[in-house]
Amino acid sequence: MKYCGIDLHSNNSVVMITDEADHVVYSKRLPNDLAQILAALEIHRAEVSGVVVESTFNWYWLVDGLQEAGYRVHLANTTAIKQYDGLKHRGDESDARQLAHLLRLGLLPQGHIMPKAARAVRDLARKRMQLVQQRTSQILSIESSLSRFTGGRISSDNIKRLQEADLNGMQLGDMQTLGLKAHVAVMRALQVQIDSLEKVLAKHCRTEPGYRLLKTVDGIGEILATVILLETGSIERFADVGNYASYCRCVGSAHVSNGKKKGEGNTKNGNRYLAWAFVEAANFAVRFCEPARRFYQKKKAKRNSTVAIKAVAHKLARACYHMLKTNQAFSVERCFA
Numbered sequence: 364m365k366y367c368g369i370d371l372h373s374n375n376s377v378v379m380i381t382d383e384a385d386h387v388v389y390s391k392r393l394p395n396d397l398a399q400i401l402a403a404l405e406i407h408r409a410e411v412s413g414v415v416v417e418s419t420f421n422w423y424w425l426v427d428g429l430q431e432a433g434y435r436v437h438l439a440n441t442t443a444i445k446q447y448d449g450l451k452h453r454g455d456e457s458d459a460r461q462l463a464h465l466l467r468l469g470l471l472p473q474g475h476i477m478p479k480a481a482r483a484v485r486d487l488a489r490k491r492m493q494l495v496q497q498r499t500s501q502i503l504s505i506e507s508s509l510s511r512f513t514g515g516r517i518s519s520d521n522i523k524r525l526q527e528a529d530l531n532g533m534q535l536g537d538m539q540t541l542g543l544k545a546h547v548a549v550m551r552a553l554q555v556q557i558d559s560l561e562k563v564l565a566k567h568c569r570t571e572p573g574y575r576l577l578k579t580v581d582g583i584g585e586i587l588a589t590v591i592l593l594e595t596g597s598i599e600r601f602a603d604v605g606n607y608a609s610y611c612r613c614v615g616s617a618h619v620s621n622g623k624k625k626g627e628g629n630t631k632n633g634n635r636y637l638a639w640a641f642v643e644a645a646n647f648a649v650r651f652c653e654p655a656r657r658f659y660q661k662k663k664a665k666r667n668s669t670v671a672i673k674a675v676a677h678k679l680a681r682a683c684y685h686m687l688k689t690n691q692a693f694s695v696e697r698c699f700a
Contacts, residue, residue, distance in 0.1 A: 367380045367411050368415045371417045378459065379462075413466055484564070488594075489636065490560060492590075501550040580686075581655060583647075595683075645672050649672070652695060654699040658678070
């Protein structure tokens with residue numbers, strides 16, 4: 364049996380194949396060309412039990428291509444892989460060999476490979492979030508500019524409704540008005556694209572049973588239900604509710620040795636989009652759901668508002684796991700009992 368590790372970079376990849384004795388039987392740096400990589404693996408195809416690819420920013424093309432070619436592909440969770448300290452030499456070849464080595468030993472920390480079609484829709488939702496952030500940046504720039512030029516303040520809702528005539532009527536300098544018009548034009552262009560993406564996402568998600576279930580949760584509307592549904596993927600990939608809550612970054616991170624706390628652990632492990640979604644849902648739930656508000660106030664009295672909101676988010680994440688797992692609607696009494 365042989366094991367393949369691929370250290371993926373932006374324009375090339377180091378392909379390493381080892382045998383059962385951990386001896387290198389193939390090692391070469393290849394350009395990021397799927398045909399060349401497949402050709403290099405072909406001679407060992409019958410014996411290769413699996414191929415490990417680093418979870419870098421550009422892994423899609425390689426993982427999809429290898430899977431379509433019939434290989435069993437593993438996506439390495441690079442943040443969970445610790446290299447030996449004190450090595451005299453470390454390079455791309457040693458990284459690729461380490462991936463193959465961990466696969467052979469059955470110790471490889473793996474990331475989830477979402478199906479290609481589901482991944483495309485999820486990435487579209489992420490693109491919408493990116494555009495919303497860019498629109499918010501434009502709104503804040505307009506707000507700060509008007510404050511600087513006029514000494515007054517204007518709400519974000521009123522900024523979204525600004526017309527060219529409104530800017531002309533402010534009697535600002537020509538250059539100042541031109542700058543504001545540029546911000547408004549970009550803001551409106553972004554809004555057009557956001558609306559377009561939301562229509563596509565809504566059309567895709569409305570037919571999903573999980574989407575309708577998530578919308579029964581206090582604090583979760585159409586946008587948050589879309590994000591949670593698409594980022595979660597198949598709920599069956601999570602072993603238990605604690606595993607899911609951890610993936611949503613709703614539990615604390617700590618490193619304990621001999622009963623003593625040794626730092627905070629890795630707080631970045633998990634899905635930042637789900638972390639955002641459940642905190643947003645918690646904020647809405649505290650405003651509009653009385654049981655959630657009581658739970659929040661109780662936690663806030665003991666700690667602080669940030670910890671209290673995270674506690675509400677944790678409750679909602681656990682509730683969503685059980686709902687998606689059992690196909691049952693939200694029960695506020697059970698959630699905040």
